[in-house]
Amino acid sequence: xxxxxxxxxxxxxxxxxxxxxxxxxxxxxxxxxxxxxxxxxxxxxxxxxxxxxxxxxxxxxxxxxxxxxxxxxxxxxxxxxxxxxxxxxxxxxxxxxxxxxxxxxxxxxxxxxxxxxxx
Numbered sequence: 692x693x694x695x696x697x698x699x700x701x702x703x704x705x706x707x708x709x710x711x712x713x714x715x716x717x718x719x720x721x722x723x724x725x726x727x728x729x730x731x732x733x734x735x736x737x738x739x740x741x742x743x744x745x746x747x748x749x750x751x752x753x754x755x756x757x758x759x760x761x762x763x764x765x766x767x768x769x770x771x772x773x774x775x776x777x778x779x780x781x782x783x784x785x786x787x788x789x790x791x792x793x794x795x796x797x798x799x800x801x802x803x804x805x806x807x808x809x810x
Contacts, residue, residue, distance in 0.1 A: 697711060734783075742763050
């Protein structure tokens with residue numbers, strides 16, 4: 692059974708930091724590019740960041756550049772999202788997703804983890 696399990700979400704004050712993790716099982720993690728996608732309350736899905744299968748290339752949405760860092764550990768089948776300088780507008784459910792190539796549709800999705808930025 693394929694699983695992507697996110698963790699690390701929670702309530703944080705503006706300007707704070709969180710580190711999200713997503714651990715994969717049931718497929719060959721190292722063969723997949725991984726992304727983080729979020730959905731704010733009442734809004735559609737928003738792509739956040741992506742990393743290639745070997746971690747040698749990363750990409751970010753413009754509003755996340757300089758604040759978020761994506762990384763992966765293929766030995767642990769885990770992808771991370773380090774989020775700094777968080778803003779209330781970063782409040783959303785964050786999902787990890789996997790696809791075989793950067794242009795491919797996503798094959799796998801996690802269940803999401805809630806991030807709430809509020810004072």
